[in-house]
């Protein structure tokens with residue numbers, strides 16, 4: 246009998262709790278800039294686009310290894326020029342090679358709303374993200390108990406930063422809505438096992454349509470057909486990283502997908 250696979254999400258959250266307990270609060274070096282409307286960017290209808298795209302920058306990932314583009318600012322600028330609606334910046338260092346500095350540099354270089362994608366474990370980190378200038382934070386329902394999840398959603402509301410609450414199953418998506426989430430992402434990647442199935446979001450999103458302000462299909466999306474299927478299921482936006490970052494020119498890859506060229 247083979248040993249059970251280690252739960253990657255659990256391991257990351259355990260590390261994040263240790264890191265938070267061991268560090269001092271993050272202090273912004275500059276006044277908070279005016280925030281950019283992340284929810285509007287996800288729901289705005291843009292003629293000719295198959296779906297709104299949150300384009301992601303990261304240097305590596307546990308499932309994808311190292312990506313060829315290490316200059317995240319250049320990639321983010323190319324995404325903006327290609328028609329992205331928002332940019333997601335991985336700020337976790339250990340597994341994704343990112344930092345808060347990356348978030349600040351990317352945000353200063355573009356005019357799109359910027360999502361801080363990390364594994365936040367406490368309301369303090371939501372407040373810090375807002376103070377540092379993130380327009381949105383990602384919260385992962387599958388890894389947070391009901392109480393802390395609701396507290397973090399409330400913290401986001403009170404400090405006026407958007408919260409995209411992610412779930413991998415309908416059960417966790419229902420918990421996200423119960424916690425007060427308005428923007429809900431369905432991650433096609435099971436973060437415990439790292440297996441990805443793009444039908445996950447297609448199955449879960451229709452049941453949520455009338456209850457969320459915006460719905461996002463996340464992970465593993467590669468083609469214009471994937472984008473169209475996500476849109477047809479009721480998604481307002483897709484979150485895409487790896488398939489763009491594998492291209493020699495991620496901006497050109499995004500432009501091709503948005504325009505429908507082969």
Ligand SMILES: O=C(O)c1ccccc1NCC(=O)[C@H](O)[C@H](O)COP(=O)(O)O
Nearest residue numbers: 306307308309436463464465485486487
């Ligand atoms: O991507 C991973 O390997 C991963 C591992 C553990 C926790 C989170 C992980 N990824 C986060 C994401 O789901 C993606 O960064 C995001 O949704 C974009 O997905 P993709 O288009 O497949 O890069």
